[in-house]
Amino acid sequence: MLQVENISFSYRRGKKEVLHDFSLSLEKGRVYGLLGKNGAGKSTLLYLMSGLLTPKSGKVMYHDIDVRRRLPITLQDMFLVPEEFELPSISLVSYVELNSQFYPRFSKEDMVKYLHYFEMEQDLNLGALSMGQKKKVFMSFALATHTSLLIMDEPTNGLDIPGKSQFRKFIASGMSDDRTIIISTHQVRDIDKILDHVVIMDNSHVLLDESTASICNKLLFLESDDHEMAKSALYTLPSVQGNFLMLPNTEDEESEINLELLFGATLAAPEKMAEMFHPKKNEQ
Structure with a gap:
């Protein structure tokens, strides 16, 4: 469903490349764990997969379409949950009304169900939430979009101990044969029981893909x-x-x-x- 083909990328011209001639292929219906040392380029790779960064060379193909084109048919079928993000100081109901229209398969009922996994309700003001609570809300929205590709960068950072346990149940409940989930994390104990595929990368090489x-x-x-x-x-x-x-x-x-x-x-x-x-x- 997604092919990373020989991509190279650096943040500044003349600087060392974060990724060089890197390739990876992902299949649908799997929960991938993306592991690597600090500085290995995991977050950069996720942003390249979603089309938010443009490679110096190579390409990322999603359902045979180059993600750099940022076509609506591509954007409505993938969702990225970055490690750090901001949410507007509005009600969750307003946030859903404004943003759910970009995702044709979004389900309000499912979002309420996912919020309940985190013991949260939909009657919330986003500006009054802690970072951990915001992450729970944002991930619930992300899963409720029912995009074929869900990318998550350090999703358990900021979650308390009960939240990490809830996260595992949350991911399992939202998985289907038509969806692919990529989780990049250093908190490996938080995800080891929900993965069905592991990718380990280092120095622009895939060391393990099993x-x-x-x-x-x-x-x-x-x-x-x-x-x-x-x-x-x-x-x-x-x-x-x-x-x-x-x-x-x-x-x-x-x-x-x-x-x-x-x-x-x-x-x-x-x-x-x-x-x-x-x-x-x-x-x-």
Whole structure:
């Protein structure tokens, strides 16, 4: 549904490129987690995907249309929730009346339902809300647009602990086979249970682009104080009870993905991870 084709981008002429000859393809009906170090270009990539930034070279195609054209047919079918944003000091009802008309599939009923996930009502004045409350409202509006593509940059920043739990239920409730959601975040524990695809990028390269099912088929994630087991692990992180371990899944065991382990292992040994998931491709 969306193809990023060999894009390069820098914020100032003559400055180092944030992205260079970068490519990525996204399919519909998936919840993607976009992970990378600070400065890897994640937010820049999201703005390029939505057409708010223009690449120096390359292009972003959404349903075979270049997003740089900013056509209504494209804009009405994608929504970006940036990390930082401002909302006008008006009632939520007025905000919805003014902005929902740009999205043909917007549903007021669904927005009320999404607000209830965050224990909020529609009778609100946006100017009186905290940043965390504004984020809950804005995300509820975004999900209620029913665009085919929903892009979210650090959506759980500013949310309290209950809000982060509510966010996971909120995303699950708004997902469908026709919608693609991209979540870029450093708060990996907030999203690890709602993703079905992981993309890890660094230095303008995609280091990992795999479904969570494929990852858990190849890798086993667990916590243990067994020192011998830790020695055979592909990657470890200390925990209260010993270590979080990432091991080869040789016995087809089931485990829940640990994005912190996966991210650390991929950055530490990208070639080893590539060989694990694409051995034939790597040999060529």
